[in-house]
Amino acid sequence: VDFLVVQAFDPYALERHERLGAGGSVFMLVNLFRPPYGAPMTPDALGELCESLSRRAGLGRKIGPRMCRHAMASNVADAGGQLDEVQALLGQKSAESLRPHLHPKPSRLREAVERVPLPRVNTKEDIR
Numbered sequence: 001v002d003f004l005v006v007q008a009f010d011p012y013a014l015e016r017h018e019r020l021g022a023g024g025s026v027f028m029l030v031n032l033f034r035p036p037y038g039a040p041m042t043p044d045a046l047g048e049l050c051e052s053l054s055r056r057a058g059l060g061r062k063i064g065p066r067m068c069r070h071a072m073a074s075n076v077a078d079a080g081g082q083l084d085e086v087q088a089l090l091g092q093k094s095a096e097s098l099r100p101h102l103h104p105k106p107s108r109l110r111e112a113v114e115r116v117p118l119p120r121v122n123t124k125e126d127i128r
Contacts, residue, residue: 012032015032016030016032019032019037019038020037020038024038025038025039025040027039027040027041029041029046031045043065046065047064047065050062050063050064050065050067050068051063051064069090069101070100070101070102070103072089072090073086073089073090073098073101073102074101074102074103074104074105076089077102077104078104078105078108083095083098086098086101086102
């Protein structure tokens with residue numbers, strides 16, 4: 001996780017402890033905003049949270065958990081992460097299942113094209 005995630009998790013952890021006490025919950029993301037408090041967040045609740053945050057950020061479109069997952073995979077790959085690293089971070093059983101999650105940024109595609117050597121130009125030295 002990056003610095004922003006850690007920074008965002010700290011207030012969440014504090015509020016979680018205040019609401020649920022030391023016993024807390026074994027789940028990482030729990031409901032703190034409506035009963036039943038401490039229950040695992042449902043996929044719908046997580047989607048609502050992402051949608052609300054994207055609206056507050058003024059992104060102009062709905063962002064969902066799947067988009068965040070795809071962005072994480074692509075960002076790790078764009079930063080030079082290997083497929084096995086992306087696989088481990090996403091908790092995928094197979095590297096083959098990563099393919100739908102990876103969306104290379106255009107600049108990385110341009111760099112890949114530029115790494116391809118130019119065709120050789122035949123000169124008199126090449127003919128010898």
